[in-house]
Amino acid sequence: MRALYDSKSRTMFDHGIRYLFTDEAKYRSWIYVEKTLSEAQAEVGFIPKKAAEEINQKAKYENLNFKEMERIYDRVGHGFVPFAKVLSKECGASGKYIHYGVTTQNIQQTSELLILKEVNKRFMIIISEILNNLSKLALNNQDTVMAGRTHGRHAIPITYGFKVAGWIQNFLTDVERIEELEPRVFQSMMGGAIGAYNSMGEYGPKVNELVAQKLNMKPMMIPMRNMSSNKIEYMNALCLLATSCDRIAQEVYATSIEEFGEVSEPYFKGTIGSSTMPQKINPKLSKGIIANSQKLYSVPTSGYFSSTRPFEADSSSNMLFDGLLEESAELITEILLRTEELTRGLHVHKDKMKENANINKGIDNSEYVMMKVAQNIGKDEAHSLIYKLAMEAEQNDDGYEKILLSNKYLNSNFTDDELEKMLRPEKYIGLSKEFAVEFSERAKKCASQLSVEYNNRLDF
Structure with missing residues (x-):
């Protein structure tokens, strides 16, 4: 076995x-x-x-x-x-x-590779089915907000459709x-x-x-x-x-x-x-x-x-x-x-x-706040400011939003409503939706081509 x-x-x-x-x-x-x-x-x-x-x-x-x-x-x-x-x-x-x-x-060896060639065609047919599944999964979840994670921890928000788009890209590369x-292997x-x-x-x-x-x-x-x-x-x-x-x-x-x-x-x-x-x-x-x-x-x-x-x-x-x-x-x-x-x-x-995307009460959107602040004071100074506020939120129970609202610089440059919106996960997903839609279509197209091509090429 x-x-x-x-x-x-x-x-x-x-x-x-x-x-x-x-x-x-x-x-x-x-x-x-x-x-x-x-x-x-x-x-x-x-x-x-x-x-x-x-x-x-x-x-x-x-x-x-x-x-x-x-x-x-x-x-x-x-x-x-x-x-x-x-x-x-x-x-x-x-x-x-x-x-x-x-x-x-x-x-x-020629026989073995001949059989493997036939097996490989079936692999490609199954891959076409996987791509079809992923296409639907990406499209249906283009707006499904979730926590993006790096090093096992929350990073910034994405959509599940974006995550699936990454899986699709892997399979497209495999294909x-x-x-x-194929011409080098099956000889x-x-x-x-x-x-x-x-x-x-x-x-x-x-x-x-x-x-x-x-x-x-x-x-x-x-x-x-x-x-x-x-x-x-x-x-x-x-x-x-x-x-x-x-x-x-x-x-x-x-x-x-x-x-x-x-x-x-x-x-x-x-x-x-x-x-x-x-x-x-x-x-x-x-x-x-x-x-x-x-x-x-x-x-x-x-x-x-x-x-x-x-x-x-x-x-x-x-x-x-x-x-x-x-x-x-x-x-x-x-x-x-x-x-x-x-x-x-x-x-x-x-x-x-x-x-889960909201479990950290907005702190996952710190980069979003930083980039808004950086438009006025530059990236390095903005990073230092938001880092200080984020670490303060991590160490006490006041809440990240409350800490941001109480900061004099932020309070004088942004309204409470603007700051509150900056902390919503759905407001900072980058091009997650666009990637989900694009790669859903790519997967669908590739799946269709693979299915037709390799089903028609089956010899036995």
Whole structure:
């Protein structure tokens, strides 16, 4: 078990992602790549066209003899040879052209990246759903005033829509990053044992190019088996994507506790939070996002060490990367699915946010007062004055507004009504509303484009 699952995992629609990590999907992809290889080799004249036609007709998952594969595996101890032998036998006389001029990693890695490419499309579809959810959340809360916080303390007021706009920006950057790296990550490698096309010679580069074209991938410029930077780059991108989800989850986890009470996760009747405390309602979605994200962050590190193994290939590196890629994909799947449900059903308690924004009785608007004063006496002197008054308010119970109203300078330059309005949180939210509206629209537009593009690109 690579990802951390709980009861929520059983109820979330995964867009068929989990199937793509089954043995059946693996074998089907191996067959598909072997058939594609034979087609490409026939087109350039490296093998007879009739052989490619027979292979295409007979190489099917349903024809694989798994018992025979197990028998051969017990004897030879190789993870791919039993498959190649059984598939060759099923293809009759043309079976001699199965796995022709290539090595195990050529097929396995190309197949793995082919599956990962399909999984990645589904990731983008889920991201589109998250962006749709965030678009609505930002727009609906463009005016929802709350306390902005820095270093764990109140800073100045914002709106919840502004906070959500920041989350949207993260995901828009993730989308840009992933789309930009797709051509570098999802590549075919039909270079043979070393990567120099020793078996196929001058036919090799064209075969690799054709295979990539047929699989909607890109060909590796030099299909060397010890090149792993593309895999690490993709895992890093998934980690960064996870941080976008983790950031939301951490915030929801913290601000849903009773002392804050600003948001709460979607609740379904009958859900139990504790075997001993009947009242418990836990942030199940958030904690799953946080736990799986923290596990994912550590995964690429092993890849860095393994990518530097000496010489032209090393099976220890291949074995590790096979596991790392699947683990990364399984973890981000759980993270994305939970984030989609969380953002779709999140409850925003506007009254509590307003109450918390006023908990310091106007002192959070000190910068606003300072900037008004600075228009007359400059920033530095204004900062010193308001700092003194704010510290006085922190140390006694007179109240910030009363202290400001009793100050001679402020009293002579501002009316009581002007000072009172300066302390209202809703009067000092900057461009929070504008950002919320703008990024709501950006999220909506991006979500629509992603949904159409990647749903239309699903191959299997």
